[in-house]
Amino acid sequence: MKPSIVCLIVFVMSGYLCRGSNEELIALTDRLKLVITEHFPEQNIEYISKTGQITVSLNTMPYQIHSIGKDGKIAFQAHEEIGPRADGFIIVLTPQQGQYRGAANLPQTFNRPYWKSFGNAIVTDSGNSHIHAEFSYGIGIPPVAIAKIAEALK
Numbered sequence: 007m008k009p010s011i012v013c014l015i016v017f018v019m020s021g022y023l024c025r026g027s028n029e030e031l032i033a034l035t036d037r038l039k040l041v042i043t044e045h046f047p048e049q050n051i052e053y054i055s056k057t058g059q060i061t062v063s064l065n066t067m068p069y070q071i072h073s074i075g076k077d078g079k080i081a082f083q084a085h086e087e088i089g090p091r092a093d094g095f096i097i098v099l100t101p102q103q104g105q106y107r108g109a110a111n112l113p114q115t116f117n118r119p120y121w122k123s124f125g126n127a128i129v130t131d132s133g134n135s136h137i138h139a140e141f142s143y144g145i146g147i148p149p150v151a152i153a154k155i156a157e158a159l160k
Contacts, residue, residue, distance in 0.1 A: 030130050031101055031137055035060055037158045038097065045151035058101055065094025065144075069120055090121050093146035097155070100138045105129070113160060118142065124156045 035053075042051055046064060054061045070084040090096050106112065106127030113126035123142040130136060139159040143152055 028101075030128075031060065031099060034099060034128065034137060034139075034158070035062075038062060038155065041151075041154045041158050045148065045154065060097075060099045062097040062099075063090075063095065065091040066096055067091055067094075071119055074119075089118070090142050090144045091146075092144040095141065095143040095147055095155075097142075097159075098138075098140045101130075101135060102138055103135050105133075106136050106138070113156075115156075121145075124152075124159065126159050128159065 042062065049064055052061075052063045054063075066088050068086050069089045071087045071089075072084050073081040075081070088096070106129075108127070110116075110125060113124065116123045116125060121142050121144050123140055125141075126139045128137040128139055141155055141159055143155075
C-alpha cells in the first residue's frame, strides 16, 4: 500500500491579500502535489502551512552558509540555513501584495553554494498580488522532475 500525502492548509491572512489569492495558492499547491506524487510516490513529503505561506520539502538538512554579496564578497560570518540534501528539495510559496518589484529578473535559476534555486513571481488573476515561489533542489533530483516542478511554478 502506498503512503498517502495529506496537506492541511490554514490561512490567516488578516485582509493582507486581495480576494482570490488564497484560492490561487491552494490551486497551485494542488498542481504541485500532483507533480510531486508522480515523481516521488514512495517518499515522505512534508507540507507545512504557516500564516499565508506554504513550504513543501523532502530530505532537508541545516547548512552553514557564508553569504555572497552582490559585489561578490563572501561574508566572514556563516549563518545556518535549511537546504535540500543532494536528493531533496524545498518549495516555498509566499503570497505577497502588489506586483513583484525585486531586483532579480524572474523566472530564473540561481546557483547557491550547495544547491540550485528556481525563483518566480506568479501574478494572481486579480493582478493585485503575486505568489513568490522558490524551488531549491539538490543535484540528485531527476532533471525531468525539476522541469515539471518548475513548469508548475510558472
